[in-house]
Amino acid sequence: MATKDELWKPEKSPTPPPGTLPGGAHIVDEASPALRTVPGEPMLEVKGLCTYFFGEEGVGKAVDDVTFTVRKREVLGIVGESGCGKSVTSLSIMRLIPNPPGRITGGEILFEGKNLLALSEEEMRKVRGNKISMIFQEPMTSLNPVFTIGDQITEGIRLHMKLGKSQARERAVEMMELVGIPAPRDRLDDYPHQFSGGMRQRIMIAMALACDPTLIIADEPTTALDVTIQAQILELMKSLQARLGTSIILITHDLAVVAEMAHRVNVMYAGRVVEEADVRTIYKTPKHPYTIGLLCAIPRVDKPEGKLCVISGTVPSPFHFPKGCRFGNRCPMKFDKCEAEEPPLFPIKGEPGHAARCWLYEPDKQDPTTEKEVRRKMLEAGERV
Amino acid sequence: MSKHFMEVKSLQKHFPIFGGIFSRPVAWVKAVDGVSFFLKEGETLGLVGESGCGKSTTGRTILRLLEPSGGSVEFMGRDLVTLDRAEMRSMRRNMQMIFQDPYASLNPRMTVGSIIEEPLVIHSIGTKVERRKKVLSLLAEVGLREEHAARYPHEFSGGQRQRIGIARALAIEPRLIVADEPVSALDVSIQAQVINLLQELQERHKLTYLFVAHNLSVVEHISDRVAVMYLGKIVEIADSRKLYAEPKHPYTRALLSAVPIPDPDIKPKRIILEGDVPSPIKAPTGCRFHPRCPVANADPTRLAKCRSEDPPLVDLGGEHFTACHYVPEADQIFGITRHRQPGQS
Numbered sequence: 001m002a003t004k005d006e007l008w009k010p011e012k013s014p015t016p017p018p019g020t021l022p023g024g025a026h027i028v029d030e031a032s033p034a035l036r037t038v039p040g041e042p043m044l045e046v047k048g049l050c051t052y053f054f055g056e057e058g059v060g061k062a063v064d065d066v067t068f069t070v071r072k073r074e075v076l077g078i079v080g081e082s083g084c085g086k087s088v089t090s091l092s093i094m095r096l097i098p099n100p101p102g103r104i105t106g107g108e109i110l111f112e113g114k115n116l117l118a119l120s121e122e123e124m125r126k127v128r129g130n131k132i133s134m135i136f137q138e139p140m141t142s143l144n145p146v147f148t149i150g151d152q153i154t155e156g157i158r159l160h161m162k163l164g165k166s167q168a169r170e171r172a173v174e175m176m177e178l179v180g181i182p183a184p185r186d187r188l189d190d191y192p193h194q195f196s197g198g199m200r201q202r203i204m205i206a207m208a209l210a211c212d213p214t215l216i217i218a219d220e221p222t223t224a225l226d227v228t229i230q231a232q233i234l235e236l237m238k239s240l241q242a243r244l245g246t247s248i249i250l251i252t253h254d255l256a257v258v259a260e261m262a263h264r265v266n267v268m269y270a271g272r273v274v275e276e277a278d279v280r281t282i283y284k285t286p287k288h289p290y291t292i293g294l295l296c297a298i299p300r301v302d303k304p305e306g307k308l309c310v311i312s313g314t315v316p317s318p319f320h321f322p323k324g325c326r327f328g329n330r331c332p333m334k335f336d337k338c339e340a341e342e343p344p345l346f347p348i349k350g351e352p353g354h355a356a357r358c359w360l361y362e363p364d365k366q367d368p369t370t371e372k373e374v375r376r377k378m379l380e381a382g383e384r385v
Numbered sequence: 386m387s388k389h390f391m392e393v394k395s396l397q398k399h400f401p402i403f404g405g406i407f408s409r410p411v412a413w414v415k416a417v418d419g420v421s422f423f424l425k426e427g428e429t430l431g432l433v434g435e436s437g438c439g440k441s442t443t444g445r446t447i448l449r450l451l452e453p454s455g456g457s458v459e460f461m462g463r464d465l466v467t468l469d470r471a472e473m474r475s476m477r478r479n480m481q482m483i484f485q486d487p488y489a490s491l492n493p494r495m496t497v498g499s500i501i502e503e504p505l506v507i508h509s510i511g512t513k514v515e516r517r518k519k520v521l522s523l524l525a526e527v528g529l530r531e532e533h534a535a536r537y538p539h540e541f542s543g544g545q546r547q548r549i550g551i552a553r554a555l556a557i558e559p560r561l562i563v564a565d566e567p568v569s570a571l572d573v574s575i576q577a578q579v580i581n582l583l584q585e586l587q588e589r590h591k592l593t594y595l596f597v598a599h600n601l602s603v604v605e606h607i608s609d610r611v612a613v614m615y616l617g618k619i620v621e622i623a624d625s626r627k628l629y630a631e632p633k634h635p636y637t638r639a640l641l642s643a644v645p646i647p648d649p650d651i652k653p654k655r656i657i658l659e660g661d662v663p664s665p666i667k668a669p670t671g672c673r674f675h676p677r678c679p680v681a682n683a684d685p686t687r688l689a690k691c692r693s694e695d696p697p698l699v700d701l702g703g704e705h706f707t708a709c710h711y712v713p714e715a716d717q718i719f720g721i722t723r724h725r726q727p728g729q730s
Contacts, residue, residue, distance in 0.1 A: 025639065025658045025679045027719075081572035196661040226435035227601065228658050231643035235657055253573065256645035279649045297577035299606030301629060301644050302651060308581055308606070311574035314542045 037242055039263055040072035044093070044215055044247070049107035051085075051092045053318070054100065060318035062088040062102070064271035070215065073245045077262030077279070079255055079294075083315050084268040086251045090217045093249075094134060095124050112214070130160040133208040137220035139200035143192040150188035153207050160211045175206040179236060198229035205236065209244070219251045234260060255298060259283055264353075267291050270316055270326035273345065277354035287348055287356040289331050289374045296375060309378035325359070332377035333360060389423035390593055391447075391561065396420045396456035398439075398446045402666065414665050416442040418617035419456070421698065424561070429587065429594040431608030431625065433601055435640075435662055438614040444563045444597045448480055449473055460561070478508055481554035485566035487546030491538040497524075497549050498534030504556045523552040527582060544575035548582065555586065563595045568603060580607060601644050605629050610704075613637045616665055616673040619698060623705040633707040635681075635715050636674045656719065672696050672710070680715045687711055 047067050053060040063085040070076045078086045091097050092104055095116060109116040116127065133156075136142040144152060153175060154168040163171060169188065176184035179202040192200055201221065208216050221237070222230040238261065241248055250261050258265055258279070265282045267275040267290065275288040286292045296309035313330040316322055322329050324339040331338065337359050346361040348354040360370050398417040401410035417439045424430050432440045445451045447458055449465060458465040461479065468476060481504075484490035491500055498520050505516045521531050527548040538546055547567060554562055567583070568576040584607065587594060598604050604611055605625050612622040613634065621634040632638045639656040646653065658677050663669055675681040675691035682688060687710070696708045709715065 025656055025677065027654060027656050081574060198661055226599065226662075227643045228435065228640060229661065230645070231655060231657055234645070235655075254645070255573070256647040259647045259649045260645050283648055283650075294573055295647065297573055298647060299580070299602040300647060301602045301605055301641065302646050302648070302653075308577040310578050310581060312578075314544060314575065315572070 037073040037245055039074035042069045043072045043112060044070040044249075045108070045110040046089075046093065047108045047110070049089065049092055049109065050105045051088050051097055051102060052105050053102045055319070057319040061271050061321065062318050063092060065107070066268075066271075066273055068266055068273065068276065070247050070249060072214075072247060073241075074264065075241060075248045075250055075262045077250045077252065077258035077265040078268060079252060079258050079265060080268035081253055081315055083270075083318065085271040085318075086268050087219055089268070090134070090219050090249060090251050093217060094128055094132065095119075096128075126160070129156045129213075130211045131213055132215045132217065133211065133213045135201075135204050135208050135216060135218040135221045137223050139197065139204045139224070140192065142204065143200060145192055148189045148191055149195070149203050153203070153210055156207065157210050171210065172206070175210050176203070178209065178240070179203070179206045181206070197225055198232060201225060201229075201233055202236065205233075205240070209240065209246075213246060215247045215249070217249045217251070220253070221250070222257060223252065223254070230257075237261065255294060267294070270321055271318060272326060272357060274327065274357045275355065276345070277348075277351065281351055281354050285351070285354075285371065287354070287361055287371060288327075288358050289333050289360075289378070290327050291356075292371065292374045293378045296378060307379060309375070310381045311378065312381050325357075327358075332381060333374055335359070390426040390460075391424040392459040393423070393447060394421050394457045394459070396443065396446060396458065397454040398442050398451055399454045412666050415617050415668060416665060417446060418668070420614070420617070420619055421456075422612055422619060422622055424593055424595065425609075426560075426593055427587075427591050428609040429596050429607055431604035431611040432595060432597045432614060433599060433604050433611060433640075434614035435599065437616075437662060437665060439617040439665070440597045440599075440614050441565050443614070444482070444565050444595060447595070448477070448482055448563055450482070475508075478557050479559050480561040480563065481557070481559040483547075483550050483554050483562060483564040483567045486570055487543055487550055488538075488570075490550055491546060493538055495537075496534065497529075497536055497538065497541075500538070500549060501534075501552045501556055504553060508557055510557060519556065520552075523555055526555070526586070527552045528578075542575075543571050544578055547571065547575075547579050551579075551582065551586070555590070558590070559592070561593045561595070563597070565597045566599065567596075569598060569600060576603070583607065601641065613640065616662060616668050618673060618708065619706075620674065620709070621705075621707040622698070623707075624703070627703070627705055633701060633705065633712050633715065634674075634709045635678050635719075637707075638715070638719055672708070680709075680711050680718055683714075683718065687714070 049063055049066045051063040053062055066089055078089065080086045093109055097104060104117060150169060150172055153172040157163055157168040157171050172188060173184045181187060181199060181202055195203065222233050225233060234257065250258065252258060262279050264278050266273045267288065269290050275291045282291065286295055293309050293311040297311060299308060311330055316326065324342055328334050328338040343357050343359045345355040345357045346363060348356060348361060349366050396417055397419060400414040400416055402412045402414060403409065404411035420443055432443060434440045442451060446453045453466050465476065501520045501523055502516050505511060505519060511519065520534060524531060524533055529545065529548055541549065568579050571579060580603065586592060596604060596607055608625045610622060611625045611628050612619050615636050621628065621632065621637045629641060632641050639658045642653055642656045660677055669676050671693050672691045672695060675688065681691040690710055696710045698706045698708045700706050
């Protein structure tokens with residue numbers, strides 16, 4: 001059994017690992033090595049989280065009664081389109097919601113037994129960047145351009161791990177090596193602009209990992225990157241996650257990225273979780289009309305044929321959600337009840353852990369043909385444009 | 386004269402970098418460096434590549450929104466590069482552009498009606514009443530309502546703005562539309578709406594599209610043929626199904642294998658390239674992909690050839706063009722990298 005310190009050492013092998021091609025490229029055959037860590041007991045429980053924004057227009061319910069659990073060594077994907085509340089959820093966990101205009105108005109965030117919402121600002125500072133850290137979308141705007149990356153990586157290490165300057169630099173070098181930055185010792189005193197986009201994102205990951213966090217929140221970590229660089233970063237995150245066993249909340253709009261990374265998936269729409277399930281279930285037997293629509297609205301390289309589904313209309317503004325089901329005005333399956341009352345999350349029969357916020361799945365009414373019907377109607381909408 | 390609808394031959398666009406006390410050009414960014422391809426009437430040619438590969442510059446240079454530094458663009462029997470201002474202006478009746486950012490490409494002070502009408506005014510088409518009628522029919526065609534004509538762009542969502550941009554491009558009934566990342570700023574559900582709309586309009590108006598985008602799945606979905614660019618050059622062009630099923634250039638293979646697939650059960654064999662795209666200011670000699678190329682780096686004699694000789698675009702048969710010295714060797718190294726399972730069409 002390797003000690004924790006050994007785990008942190010980057011794997012150096014004199015002979016290149018199998019699959020390595022000349023020129024440094026390598027082939028990853030994902031069919032074999034198990035990225036899949038096996039999740040353990042719950043480590044973060046978000047219960048009934050409400051984050052509202054108070055503006056001239058009224059109250060914007062960006063996150064409205066959101067509940068989910070992250071277990072140890074688990075990757076939870078939160079997917080949704082712009083304005084669905086996925087980023088506000090992550091900022092709420094970090095307590096980084098700008099106040100005013102925003103405020104967490106209700107709920108609990110239990111992290112390792114403590115309610116983060118009840119902590120003082122000072123106690124919270126000890127959690128941020130230490131126990132929970134964050135990787136942001138745009139590495140150029142989230143790195144400070146006037147400090148060297150050495151300064152920026154060591155800042156958190158010195159603060160949280162109480163290390164001296166030279167020890168902190170050693171740790172920083174180790175981290176940079178871990179995320180695959182070539183010649184880390186020489187690059188420690190470089191500034192962010194001297195790195196490429198992919199390298200900057202690696203630095204962000206090194207910073208996030210520096211204090212040995214138990215939870216990482218990655219908010220669109222590869223959205224700003226090109227596809228070959230995205231593949232590099234996803235590879236890196238997967239192998240680090242498997243090795244270190246960190247839990248990750250992966251926030252993204254990209255259903256394909258989630259399919260590769262996550263154990264479980266929450267689909268968010270208009271401030272609510274509309275469907276939750278393990279990753280395979282979400283992609284094989286999606287239930288909520290929104291999830292079904294999203295999955296057949298994306299063109300796929302592996303199945304190019306066919307027209308795309310269309311979800312008509314646009315996402316409602318958080319200041320003016322429709323009455324009843326928030327997806328109602330865009331839903332091809334809408335019936336009277338949808339307008340009258342908002343559905344709760346109904347558990348799906350025979351699929352433990354799977355739930356959908358839709359009146360079609362009331363416990364006594366569940367019918368396996370519903371899903372096909374939804375897909376057919378969405379495709380019809382696609383024909384009409 | 387060319388037999389194709391449009392024929393682009395060794396098109397170049399070099400941007401100077403000024404420096405020194407006299408602000409003389411000290412270096413050149415060779416954004417587009419000898420790009421050749423043709424377009425067939427009524428088809429969609431997808432132009433893909435990563436940031437900085439020159440795909441958008443190519444699109445703009447063809448329309449002469451940027452002045453080409455060299456090469457020729459034959460279109461409707463004329464070489465666009467040699468036309469003077471007035472001739473170019475009348476030629477632009479046949480070619481229009483749709484831009485990426487629907488927020489930046491619509492004038493915020495103009496109503497939607499006058500935005501769509503403007504190309505008609507510029508080309509003096511129709512009377513005021515006729516133009517008005519045309520605007521209304523265009524709005525209906527792109528799925529907007531008549532009353533939208535009196536509103537301003539900020540009142541619309543991203544997807545609706547992109548529809549306005551499309552209506553504007555259609556106004557003068559062009560034959561060619563260059564679409565520069567038309568859906569990449571949009572959310573998934575809206576993206577599908579716009580893609581379906583573009584396809585429908587193409588069918589109805591017999592349009593030819595040059596579709597520039599970085600999203601490989603979107604490009605495959607919409608294109609008949611696809612051209613892949615790397616550092617200012619086209620490395621491979623083929624029928625889109627063929628390209629995605631059997632890519633030949635090592636870069637195309639790596640690029641396609643990197644696309645994530647929204648299905649947790651499909652684990653493609655993935656080629657992870659090392660490093661980043663080099664700067665187009667100091668592009669590598671010979672084949673520009675050679676420093677990252679697994680095929681070239683496998684053998685010193687190959688590397689020497691790839692470093693010194695720029696491979697030409699060669700037809701491998703059936704209009705599958707690729708610019709690589711070592712296609713059979715690449716097949717050997719990667720195996721036949723099929724992205725798709727055989728049997729899936």
